[in-house]
Amino acid sequence: MKAMAVKLMHAVQYNSYGGGPSGLKHVEIPIPTPKKDEVLLKVEAASINPVDWKLQKGVGRPFYPRNLPHTPACDVAGEVVEVGQGVQNFKVGDEVVAALTLATGGAFAEYATAKECFTATRPPEVSAAEAAGLPVAGLTAHQCLTEAAGVKLDGTGPQKNILITAASGGVGHYAVQLAKLGNTHVTATCGARNIDFVKGLGADEVLDYKTPEGAALSSPSGRKYDAVIHCATAIPWSTFKPNLSPNGKVIDISPSLSNWLTMAVNKLTFSKKQLVQLMVNPKAENLDYLVKLVKEGKLKTVIDSRHPLSKAEDAWVKSIDGHATGKIIVEP
Numbered sequence: 449m450k451a452m453a454v455k456l457m458h459a460v461q462y463n464s465y466g467g468g469p470s471g472l473k474h475v476e477i478p479i480p481t482p483k484k485d486e487v488l489l490k491v492e493a494a495s496i497n498p499v500d501w502k503l504q505k506g507v508g509r510p511f512y513p514r515n516l517p518h519t520p521a522c523d524v525a526g527e528v529v530e531v532g533q534g535v536q537n538f539k540v541g542d543e544v545v546a547a548l549t550l551a552t553g554g555a556f557a558e559y560a561t562a563k564e565c566f567t568a569t570r571p572p573e574v575s576a577a578e579a580a581g582l583p584v585a586g587l588t589a590h591q592c593l594t595e596a597a598g599v600k601l602d603g604t605g606p607q608k609n610i611l612i613t614a615a616s617g618g619v620g621h622y623a624v625q626l627a628k629l630g631n632t633h634v635t636a637t638c639g640a641r642n643i644d645f646v647k648g649l650g651a652d653e654v655l656d657y658k659t660p661e662g663a664a665l666s667s668p669s670g671r672k673y674d675a676v677i678h679c680a681t682a683i684p685w686s687t688f689k690p691n692l693s694p695n696g697k698v699i700d701i702s703p704s705l706s707n708w709l710t711m712a713v714n715k716l717t718f719s720k721k722q723l724v725q726l727m728v729n730p731k732a733e734n735l736d737y738l739v740k741l742v743k744e745g746k747l748k749t750v751i752d753s754r755h756p757l758s759k760a761e762d763a764w765v766k767s768i769d770g771h772a773t774g775k776i777i778v779e780p
């Protein structure tokens with residue numbers, strides 16, 4: 449009997465921890481088969497998040513990634529080319545955007561499987577690259593503002609003062625735009641070269657993080673922050689505390705030991721000012737909401753750079769450098 453020919457695809461993988469860009473290998477592997485609750489996508493664009501190279505460093509071991517070799521990246525936009533038996537909302541030919549799980553990744557490839565529950569339709573007005581920026585960074589910004597900071601994005605809530613650190617980055621640039629939809633006053637921090645860019649996203653006041661005022665996070669108009677969407681790293685609680693309103697909250701998205709200690713101390717001292725940690729919990733309905741905002745021209749994905757999958761290493765280096773303005777896109 450003749451064996452069925454297995455269809456192969458180009459993918460980028462690492463098979464051990466560490467190594468940075470030189471740990472990435474270009475391989476030919478079988479096109480994955482969608483499980484019952486999954487769609488198979490022909491990838492049109494992927495985007496990188498810092499978590500992708502942090503996992504390569506080993507920060508999530510032994511849980512993330514689940515297996516080695518691992519095909520990184522969780523943000524993907526593409527065309528549905530096959531559906532699992534249980535899939536109800538998508539059919540072959542649909543254009544979609546999806547969040548892949550940290551455990552499996554898979555976006556650095558020509559084809560990827562995505563769970564239906566983390567997949568949203570992409571209308572023709574939203575390009576694959578614009579959509580691919582949304583899953584991790586857009587959903588994190590959305591969750592920080594709506595769930596953690598209690599901002600109503602339709603603008604019907606009370607006006608809050610929000611500080612967004614690293615407002616020029618992937619999460620930050622979405623957070624500024626969403627916060628303004630929510631009728632908040634936004635103070636933002638970024639590097640000097642991005643001040644006009646961040647103002648253009650809608651921020652009311654912008655601080656250069658390398659100046660003394662920027663390092664102190666103090667609002668030029670003297671406001672105290674009801675919530676801080678903290679997208680930068682390594683800013684101590686002592687810097688935030690004097691800038692917070694009496695019940696102000698710092699929403700930290702990059703867990704660290706010092707943050708855990710601060711949270712413990714705050715709890716023990718019944719502090720009204722809080723530090724909370726947030727991990728994104730992707731949901732298709734929220735992704736759908738963000739895609740619609742992009743379609744309506746109310747939210748944009750700013751693209752830092754686009755790289756072919758054949759040069760995925762360049763995109764990896766760009767993200768590790770930590771100076772992206774908006775999202776880094778990889779295209780097969």
Ligand SMILES: NC(=O)c1ccc[n+]([C@@H]2O[C@H](COP(=O)([O-])OP(=O)(O)OC[C@H]3O[C@@H](n4cnc5c(N)ncnc54)[C@H](OP(=O)(O)O)[C@@H]3O)[C@@H](O)[C@H]2O)c1
Pocket residue numbers: 497498499584585588613614615616617618619620637638639640641642657679680681700701702726727728767770771772773774
């Ligand atoms: N918890 C979660 O679920 C979750 C989800 C997404 C991301 N994250 C984490 O959130 C962080 C941000 O992610 P990202 O994708 O937005 O990163 P990113 O796109 O790589 O951020 C790069 C930007 O940050 C700016 N920046 C760096 N340090 C800064 C500082 N001290 N003050 C102001 N701006 C600063 C840089 O500006 P310059 O070039 O001018 O220096 C650059 O524009 C990462 O640690 C990531 O792992 C967590």
